[in-house]
Amino acid sequence: MDITHDTVFIPGATSGIGLALALRLQARGATVVIGGRRQELLDSLAAQHGFGAVRIDTADPESIREASANVIRRWPEVNAVVLMAGIMVTEDWRSPEFLATAERIVETNVLGPIRLIAAFVEHLQSRPDATIVTVSSGLASVPLRPTPTYNGSKAFIHMLSESLRLQFAGTSVRVTELVPPAVRTALMPGQEEAPNALPLDDFADEVMAILEADPEAHEVLVERVKFLRFAEVRGEYDEVVQILNASDPHAAAD
Template identity: 50%
Template sequence: MDITSRTVFIAGATSGIGLELARRFAAAGSTVVVGGRRAGLLEEIAAEGFATVQIDVTDPVSVERARDALGRTHPDLDTVVTMSGVGIPEDLRDPAHFGAARETIETNLLGTIRVIDAFTPHLIARGAGTIVTVSSGIAFLPFPLMPTYAASKAAVHAYSEALRAQLAGTGVEVAELVPPAVATTPEQSKLNPRALGLGAFATEVMQLLKAEPTPHEILVQGVLMHRWAEREGTYADLVAQRSQALATLPGRR
């Protein structure tokens, strides 16, 4: 992908990985529109020089409004990144977890599909473009503390594969970004010393995106242990290791 001359919309880019990638695309020479729910954060990001649009991926009307606004202001849009997501710990022994499960699916999976559906006709009409979905290393190596998060990201992976097959021949490519644990704040670095630093992660991602052709999966070195755990025969041991986090649930200590 030529990252120097794109018109990129990133849904869910008011913080963390999304905002860092927005800055990297802009620094490379692309035009970037940052989408998010919180008006205050969007105002701060606009002060950096970004175009912004309000979008709540759990609200079909909000997604349609964002699509229509971008159609007016950025008719040359050629890259859509579905970054919006939530990760919530759940205790599956307690049926009260269902609310968290529903929120997770609504945002991570259905929100991704809503954004893709909103912009796919435009990209097909252009005859060229890129959709970047965002799954997770947890899609391939579950983190038992966040079961529905893992399920939602595994679904995003499967959906990305099907979308790529269905869009074959249209000129629209599909790339799946697969992040490992990424520390987006100093506090997160302290909580998870193994997490990849945000800057290092973004640098590696942008380098991978520049490849021609664009890889089907954007896999930084830090996520390979997740992606290929079954193939390497490390899956069971790693899931058992990650299950130790269940001790943080109330009543499990």
């Protein structure tokens, strides 16, 4: 990914990691188009920062089709898509009441990226240099007890990224997987102040430094996430699972 010249579409960039990366990419020279569900917020961010903006609901297949066509029509040079939008919700699978929440997570975190890739894949292959940026999580490698479907959705994104990289080999499209640790955002209640979460600016700055140093990186791994990402490789999986869940305020809750 060329952070100085690419034209990048980031659905889910009206706050948190998505917005932090959008601001940094634009500051380095990229053309940035943000997407989100709230038109007023999109308009405000576009006016304030000079972003392109397109309304999109990544849980709605028709919205994805319309928004993707709109992006390609208005910015035909778009050559990078960052699949940023996602939700994280606690569940208790010991009761069947978990099902509606699990389905909503899968719709957003699994089907959303699949549908976005389907909407852009032909266009991206027509560009001389293109990037699909998937967004998984450290929890793709080590599970957090209160969020089983989120953990599973991010494990899916990790293996999807690995598989697509094989399929796109020899084409103009590369696949880069962004793997965040816990970051101080509003993804979960209380996470913006969580002492064990990485400050958002620190995370975004480290991501940009990695992309600048290695534009063809397969995985973008900040130092903080390597504790989770390589737990099994180090032979410390069980220990890290125990540490992660002992430190989580929901881990002992029934």
